[in-house]
Amino acid sequence: MSAPAPPAIEAVDLRRVYRRGAEEIPAVDGVSFSVDCGAFVSIVGPSGSGKTTLINVLGCLDNPTSGALRLGGQTIFEGGKALSEAALTRIRREVFGYIFQKFYLISTLNVLENVVLPFTFYQKPGAGAEVDRLLKLLEIDHRRDHLPGQLSGGEMQRVAVARALVNRPQILLADEPTGNLDTKRSEEIGRLLKDLNEREGLTVILVTHNLQLARQAQRVVELRDGKIR
Amino acid sequence: MKKISLFQVAYKNLLRKKTRSVLTLVGIGLAAWVLVSLFGFNQGYEASLNRDIDNLGFQMLVIAKGCPYEAATLMLKGGTGLKYLKEDVVGLVAREPEVEGVTPMLMQVVFDPNKGESGGFSAFLGVDPKTFPTLKGALKFQAGGWFTEPEAAEAVFGYEAAELEQREVGDSYLIPEKNVEVKVVGVLERTGTQDDGTIFLPFRTVQRVFGVENELTGIGIKVRKEADIAKFEEKMYALPDVQVVSLAQVKTTIMSLVGTARVLVFSIAVIAILIAMMGVVNTILMSVMERRQEIGILKSMGAQALDIFKLVWLETVILCLAGGAIGSVLALGTAKITDVLVRHLLPYAPSGGLVQIDVRLVLTTLGVVTLIGLLSGIYPSWRAGRLRPLDAIRSEVES
Numbered sequence: 001m002s003a004p005a006p007p008a009i010e011a012v013d014l015r016r017v018y019r020r021g022a023e024e025i026p027a028v029d030g031v032s033f034s035v036d037c038g039a040f041v042s043i044v045g046p047s048g049s050g051k052t053t054l055i056n057v058l059g060c061l062d063n064p065t066s067g068a069l070r071l072g073g074q075t076i077f078e079g080g081k082a083l084s085e086a087a088l089t090r091i092r093r094e095v096f097g098y099i100f101q102k103f104y105l106i107s108t109l110n111v112l113e114n115v116v117l118p119f120t121f122y123q124k125p126g127a128g129a130e131v132d133r134l135l136k137l138l139e140i141d142h143r144r145d146h147l148p149g150q151l152s153g154g155e156m157q158r159v160a161v162a163r164a165l166v167n168r169p170q171i172l173l174a175d176e177p178t179g180n181l182d183t184k185r186s187e188e189i190g191r192l193l194k195d196l197n198e199r200e201g202l203t204v205i206l207v208t209h210n211l212q213l214a215r216q217a218q219r220v221v222e223l224r225d226g227k228i229r
Numbered sequence: 230m231k232k233i234s235l236f237q238v239a240y241k242n243l244l245r246k247k248t249r250s251v252l253t254l255v256g257i258g259l260a261a262w263v264l265v266s267l268f269g270f271n272q273g274y275e276a277s278l279n280r281d282i283d284n285l286g287f288q289m290l291v292i293a294k295g296c297p298y299e300a301a302t303l304m305l306k307g308g309t310g311l312k313y314l315k316e317d318v319v320g321l322v323a324r325e326p327e328v329e330g331v332t333p334m335l336m337q338v339v340f341d342p343n344k345g346e347s348g349g350f351s352a353f354l355g356v357d358p359k360t361f362p363t364l365k366g367a368l369k370f371q372a373g374g375w376f377t378e379p380e381a382a383e384a385v386f387g388y389e390a391a392e393l394e395q396r397e398v399g400d401s402y403l404i405p406e407k408n409v410e411v412k413v414v415g416v417l418e419r420t421g422t423q424d425d426g427t428i429f430l431p432f433r434t435v436q437r438v439f440g441v442e443n444e445l446t447g448i449g450i451k452v453r454k455e456a457d458i459a460k461f462e463e464k465m466y467a468l469p470d471v472q473v474v475s476l477a478q479v480k481t482t483i484m485s486l487v488g489t490a491r492v493l494v495f496s497i498a499v500i501a502i503l504i505a506m507m508g509v510v511n512t513i514l515m516s517v518m519e520r521r522q523e524i525g526i527l528k529s530m531g532a533q534a535l536d537i538f539k540l541v542w543l544e545t546v547i548l549c550l551a552g553g554a555i556g557s558v559l560a561l562g563t564a565k566i567t568d569v570l571v572r573h574l575l576p577y578a579p580s581g582g583l584v585q586i587d588v589r590l591v592l593t594t595l596g597v598v599t600l601i602g603l604l605s606g607i608y609p610s611w612r613a614g615r616l617r618p619l620d621a622i623r624s625e626v627e628s
Binding site for chain 2: 056059061062085086089090092093094096098100102104106107108109113116117118119120121122123128131163164167
């Protein structure tokens with residue numbers, strides 16, 4: 001019998017402490033949890049509960065202060081030591097896709113150019129063939145030549161999703177992806193994330209304060225004062 | 230299209246703040262324009278001066294003692310108001326073994342009220358019909374030829390003088406103020422030198438008409454190739470009340486005069502380049518600061534520090550190359566105007582084009598401007614490259 005696959009993400013007693021003068025602010029305070037491959041997990045909590053800090057640490061955008069972080073069994077951080085910036089960049093480009101509350105599309109590039117922008121820096125083999133399928137899947141194919149300024153908020157977020165997925169990441173991290181959208185568009189994005197998880201088998205970690213959106217996930221983790229409740 | 234190149238991203242980034250990019254381009258373009266025009270002037274002036282000197286036909290001029298700058302002007306441009314030297318000096322000079330040929334010259338200028346709208350000066354150069362044509366072998370006739378005899382009432386018109394006075398071979402010409410009529414026996418082809426505006430007469434005729442018997446304003450000397458010019462010059466100084474102006478001296482004198490102006494213009498060019506550089510650094514740095522969040526996103530999608538460095542550096546290079554090209558085209562387009570302006574500013578300007586811009590010069594300038602761009606881009610690019618993704622994303626600067 002083969003050994004079980006390691007979790008996509010494993011956090012052990014993870015802490016991220018910020019300093020403001022002499023004061024220490026633990027934004028993430030001893031969080032331990034794991035996310036299996038192909039899971040859809042929502043992290044909810046009030047403002048200032050540490051959701052964004054946690055997802056940034058999980059996504060290797062920020063280093064924890066202490067604890068351990070493993071991705072697919074590979075140690076990223078442990079005992080106060082992190083991988084080099086170059087190694088972290090490799091992990092960011094190969095493992096993760098990020099979606100943020102602000103869409104961060106480049107205003108002078110059209111939809112297609114924004115979507116394929118990650119290829120400028122790194123392209124997974126065969127990823128180029130996915131572009132058309134993604135544009136169709138996200139229903140932005142007819143807008144491929146439009147500039148971001150000509151799109152609605154929902155469309156812009158779908159472009160950001162396509163950009164996050166174009167290099168076929170193993171894990172999609174979405175930080176308040178509906179924060180700038182109305183209810184209807186928020187539901188659309190929620191359904192989309194669920195579809196991507198169910199149909200494509202993508203591991204999704206969603207940070208939101210929108211409980212209705214969070215319920216799309218298989219598992220909801222509640223964070224309060226930097227700790228899992 | 231399934232991929233967008235770093236160059237396209239850089240180029241499109243510059244389109245985001247069009248006014249700022251255009252203003253930076255203008256700054257670089259102006260610096261490039263100054264550079265191209267300046268270097269163009271540098272090579273054009275020297276080439277024209279050398280051509281003028283070559284066309285003189287003699288390497289040395291003996292004149293009466295006076296201001297050396299005036300002497301240089303007389304030698305190259307013609308002029309009057311100088312002291313005269315006695316005609317018998319010609320014989321003293323000619324007997325020297327280093328001399329291959331001598332030609333006496335007598336320059337006179339008169340005001341002609343009928344010339345142009347408000348009158349103008351006419352320059353008459355009295356030359357020796359026997360020796361002058363030999364020494365000035367480069368002169369070619371459009372029509373006619375040299376004088377028939379040493380004291381003939383005949384004139385040879387330079388190309389522009391003939392055009393201005395509307396004279397052809399066979400016409401007669403009345404010397405202003407003197408009321409002496411001479412017959413036009415020849416019209417020279419265009420030389421691009423002061424000869425074009427000169428009316429040549431036999432020097433004996435000039436002496437008679439202007440009442441300066443036995444006087445000359447200069448003696449042109451062609452020195453034998455094997456002769457020691459410095460030694461010969463010393464010998465010439467032994468003659469009473471003369472000074473010797475050699476071509477080397479003339480060139481040095483003029484180039485030193487022009488050099489002073491050139492140092493000033495070079496200083497201005499250096500300042501213009503420094504200002505343009507600061508402009509580039511400022512523009513790119515501002516652009517980087519405004520795009521911190523975007524740079525964070527690029528890093529989150531896998532861009533390395535080097536990728537960001539290259540992206541920002543490319544923006545600088547595009548600005549500098551485009552600015553350099555615009556400046557070069559501007560310099561080419563305004564070469565004539567620059568020529569006219571510079572001509573007015575200089576103590577002496579040779580005939581022919583003063584500003585010579587060629588492909589090599591344009592490419593050199595583009596190279597210099599690009600190098601400046603590369604240097605200017607290092608700091609902003611380095612700053613952008615070392616931004617940490619999270620710090621950049623979290624920054625409050627609006628993109």
